[in-house]
Amino acid sequence: MGIKDLVKPEHFLINHRIESCSYNLDRHALSKTLIENMIHHKGVGLSANQIGIWERAFAIMAEEDTIVCFNPKIIKSYTEKVSFNEGCLTYPDLFLDIIRPNSIIAKWEDEDGKIHKEKLTGFTSRVFQHEYDHMEGIDFTQRHVL
Numbered sequence: 001m002g003i004k005d006l007v008k009p010e011h012f013l014i015n016h017r018i019e020s021c022s023y024n025l026d027r028h029a030l031s032k033t034l035i036e037n038m039i040h041h042k043g044v045g046l047s048a049n050q051i052g053i054w055e056r057a058f059a060i061m062a063e064e065d066t067i068v069c070f071n072p073k074i075i076k077s078y079t080e081k082v083s084f085n086e087g088c089l090t091y092p093d094l095f096l097d098i099i100r101p102n103s104i105i106a107k108w109e110d111e112d113g114k115i116h117k118e119k120l121t122g123f124t125s126r127v128f129q130h131e132y133d134h135m136e137g138i139d140f141t142q143r144h145v146l
């Protein structure tokens, strides 16, 4: 699929909930595309809809590795909240302080359909939550409280 342009914030795909992954989706190809594009566009996370792909999947930079999550879910959000200055590839040059839970229990499928369930904390949790919002058609400008 190669390097793709980032879609604009007003694009339909940015503002609508993304349904579960297509049955016949080539997950390995999409995984490669998401990682390539995340690195090319210099992000720490990238959702498929941000590059015009209508699939419920995103790539994130975790502690030491890159993870691609298909059909991600947040099972639990812990009560402790933290503020962090976030950016988003869809909004170049915009950085906003966003308050989110520090830890979550996340669930997702990998390229092979294997289910993962993990407690994420700190940076990885932050990026997962930001990208998860993209799956729900929400972006960080809607999370920002003055």
Ligand SMILES: [Zn+2]
Pocket: 087, 088, 089, 090, 130, 131, 134, 139, 140
């Ligand atoms: Zn974003």
